[in-house]
Every structure is written in structure tokens, then in C-alpha cells.
Amino acid sequence: MSSSESWRGLGMVKETYTSRPAHDLKLEGIREKETYTSRLDCILDKNELSKEGIVFLLKLDRREHLGRLFKKADEVREEYIGEDVYVRGVLEFSNYCRNDCLYCGIRKSNLKLRRYRIKPEEIVGIAKNAVSSLGFRTVLLQSGEDGYYTTEVVEDMIKRILEKCDCRVALSIGERTVEEYKRFYDAGARRCLVRFETSNKKLFEKLHPKSSQTKNSFGRRVKLIKRLGKIGYQVGTGFMVGLPGQSIEDLAGDILMYDRLKANMAGTGPFICHPDTPLACSNNGSFEMSLKVIAVTRIACKDIFISATTALQSLNNANGRELALQAGANLLMPNITPKKYRMLYQLYPNKACVYENPFDCANCVKKVVETVGRTIGRGYGDAIRK
Numbered sequence: 001m002s003s004s005e006s007w008r009g010l011g012m013v014k015e016t017y018t019s020r021p022a023h024d025l026k027l028e029g030i031r032e033k034e035t036y037t038s039r040l041d042c043i044l045d046k047n048e049l050s051k052e053g054i055v056f057l058l059k060l061d062r063r064e065h066l067g068r069l070f071k072k073a074d075e076v077r078e079e080y081i082g083e084d085v086y087v088r089g090v091l092e093f094s095n096y097c098r099n100d101c102l103y104c105g106i107r108k109s110n111l112k113l114r115r116y117r118i119k120p121e122e123i124v125g126i127a128k129n130a131v132s133s134l135g136f137r138t139v140l141l142q143s144g145e146d147g148y149y150t151t152e153v154v155e156d157m158i159k160r161i162l163e164k165c166d167c168r169v170a171l172s173i174g175e176r177t178v179e180e181y182k183r184f185y186d187a188g189a190r191r192c193l194v195r196f197e198t199s200n201k202k203l204f205e206k207l208h209p210k211s212s213q214t215k216n217s218f219g220r221r222v223k224l225i226k227r228l229g230k231i232g233y234q235v236g237t238g239f240m241v242g243l244p245g246q247s248i249e250d251l252a253g254d255i256l257m258y259d260r261l262k263a264n265m266a267g268t269g270p271f272i273c274h275p276d277t278p279l280a281c282s283n284n285g286s287f288e289m290s291l292k293v294i295a296v297t298r299i300a301c302k303d304i305f306i307s308a309t310t311a312l313q314s315l316n317n318a319n320g321r322e323l324a325l326q327a328g329a330n331l332l333m334p335n336i337t338p339k340k341y342r343m344l345y346q347l348y349p350n351k352a353c354v355y356e357n358p359f360d361c362a363n364c365v366k367k368v369v370e371t372v373g374r375t376i377g378r379g380y381g382d383a384i385r386k
């Protein structure tokens with residue numbers, strides 16, 4: 001059976017939480033409305049959120065209630081993080097991937113995609129330009145899981161970037177061994193981004209098929225993320241909103257994972273279905289739910305860094321990032337990949353900034369930050385959360 005057939009067999013191809021919450025429909029009369037509103041107040045006033053409280057918040061759908069949620073998240077952001085928005089330049093240096101994640105446009109089985117690898121010298125040059133000319137203080141090296149860049153090559157790139165530039169180097173290169181990540185840390189990398197994608201183990205394993213080259217398992221992923229923190233990395237992780245078969249309870253579990261994994265940074269974006277993957281016929285995740293997830297993450301995790309992701313921007317290019325920054329987010333991750341490669345790094349279709357160059361994106365993020373009346377953080381933007 002092909003992976004797409006077995007996927008359909010599970011009968012999990014619709015988002016299960018788009019309808020109005022059942023208890024909301026049951027509410028009748030002013031009394032019930034008052035009870036509902038006081039429950040909202042009560043949840044928002046508590047210092048800790050329970051799973052039930054998170055589910056309640058994620059089910060909010062009336063304009064005035066959503067307004068309260070986003071306002072509260074913005075207040076928590078102001079109190080714990082302040083006005084600075086930190087900016088990380090993302091360099092997508094290779095779209096080769098040994099993995100076959102069912103949702104991802106650069107999965108190994110997508111034979112329609114032209115693959116590219118940027119040479120290490122060019123990577124170092126792009127990073128140098130991003131730091132010295134465009135003013136970025138973090139360079140995030142991102143790629144598919146590509147063994148072409150051996151431990152020594154990655155190590156050497158990190159060292160060369162740090163010799164030339166006053167910046168932090170962050171890695172988003174997928175699963176590597178703990179020993180390799182230790183060597184990258186010794187070479188100077190200080191941040192790492194490995195998403196757990198979903199806290200629902202069954203769903204994770206459905207979405208990440210095992211192969212002779214990849215031993216994908218939820219347990220392995222979670223263990224790696226925890227080990228990265230022990231090595232000393234500031235750890236970023238996250239999940240997708242609106243994966244086929246994901247429930248609201250799963251999303252609540254996802255948010256609670258941030259504390260369980262001692263994450264410093266949260267990256268959450270909507271799932272966007274790619275036509276050349278087994279999930280081609282699914283629905284996209286919702287923009288509004290992604291925004292609610294950001295707000296609830298801020299209220300639950302207080303001082304964690306939260307990014308307004310490219311996927312969120314891709315669903316609402318007009319003001320998606322602005323809305324995210326006003327609902328709890330404090331990080332932006334503009335693209336510093338040369339224009340000629342961008343089209344080929346489409347994890348999902350209609351990805352934002354495919355026709356722009358690094359200079360455009362650097363200017364664009366300044367405008368976004370200005371629009372919401374905040375400031376760009378001038379330092380490295382290291383995690384507050386220890």
C-alpha cells in the first residue's frame with residue numbers, strides 16, 4: 001500500500017476543529033453567556049494553564065473573546081520580553097533531503113523538484129554579507145537532511161562564519177547524532193532548531209515514514225531535542241497547525257510540549273498542503289487557529305521566544321506577521337537565501353518572499369516592526385528563558 005493510500009485508510013483527512021465548539025452551541029441566554037465570559041476571565045487570570053484551559057482558549061471564536069485573548073498575550077509579551085523584536089536571517093543552503101515526510105515539498109520522493117546545494121564557500125560569503133551589510137546578528141543555516149554536508153564540512157562552515165562575522169550561528173539541519181551536535185557546539189554554534197511537528201505520537205509516525213536511511217520515531221525526535229538543551233544549545237522547536245487528523249486536544253498537547261522540552265524558542269505555523277506530496281488533497285491549516293496557538297503559547301510559556309513564521313506569512317502576506325507580533329510573537333525570520341535558489345526551497349506552495357532578494361527581506365522586516373510600533377533588537381537576541 002502506498003503511503004497516500006494508507007493515509008486515506010486512517011480516515012483522518014479533515015481538520016477536526018473547524019466547526020463551532022459543541023459547548024458554545026449549547027450556551028443559551030444571558031446567564032450562560034456570563035458564565036462563559038467569566039470562565040474566560042478565570043482562565044486568563046490564572047498563572048498556569050491546564051490542558052482543559054488551553055482547549056477552551058483554542059476553541060474561542062467570537063470576535064470579542066479573541067480580542068481578549070490576543071490582548072492578554074500581548075500584555076504577557078510586553079511584561080516578559082519587552083518591545084524588541086529579534087531577527088534571524090535564514091539561509092536555505094540545500095534542498096536535498098533523505099527524508100520522506102508526507103507533508104513536505106522537498107521530500108525525497110518528490111522527483112519533480114530540481115535539487116540544489118550551495119557550496120560551503122558561497123554559504124560563508126552569504127552569511128558574511130547578511131551580517132556586515134544587512135545587519136543581521138543571527139544566521140540560521142537551514143537545509144533538508146543532507147549528508148553531503150559531513151560533520152567536518154558543517155563544523156568548518158560554522159568556524160569560518162564566526163571568524164568573519166560577529167553573530168550567532170543557528171542550525172536547522174534535521175536529525176544528526178548527539179556527537180555531531182556536540183561537535184557543532186564546540187565549533188561555535190549556539191542555537192538549534194528541531195521541530196517535533198506534532199505531540200501525537202501516532203500522527204508523528206504516520207507522517208514520518210521509516211526507511212533504510214532514516215530511523216524516524218517520535219521518541220527519538222523528543223530525546224534529541226532534550227539532549228540539545230543539555231549540550232548547551234538554545235533550543236527552538238515547534239509544530240504545524242492543521243495537520244490532517246490533528247485534534248484541538250493534540251494542539252493543546254503540542255503547546256504543553258514546549259515546557260516539557262525546556263524549549264527556548266517556539267516556531268508554529270499552519271500546515272500548507274503541497275500538490276506533489278501524499279497530502280496534496282488535504283485542507284490547509286487555518287490562519288486564525290495559528291494565531292490563537294501563538295497567543296496561548298505566550299500566555300502558557302511567558303518568556304519563550306515565539307516566531308512569526310514564514311508559513312503564517314504565506315497564508316496572509318498582507319499583515320500576517322504584524323498580527324502575530326501583536327498576538328504574542330517576538331521573532332522574525334526573513335530569508336537571506338539568494339533569489340535563484342528560493343523557488344526550489346518550497347516546503348509548501350506560495351511560500352512568501354520567493355521573488356525577493358536578501359536586501360528586500362531585510363528592509364521588509366524593518367517595516368513590519370515599525371508598523372507595529374516596536375523596535376528591532378540590536379544584540380544577538382539570546383534566549384531569556386534558561
Ligand code: 5AD
Nearest residue numbers: 103104105195270271272311347348
Ligand atoms: N506546510 C507547513 N510547514 C511545513 N514544513 C514542512 N512542510 C510544510 C508544509 N507543507 C515545516 C516543518 C519543518 C519546517 C522546516 O517546515 O515543520 O520542520
Ligand code: FES
Nearest residue numbers: 334353356361364
Ligand atoms: Fe521577504 Fe518581506 S520579508 S519581502
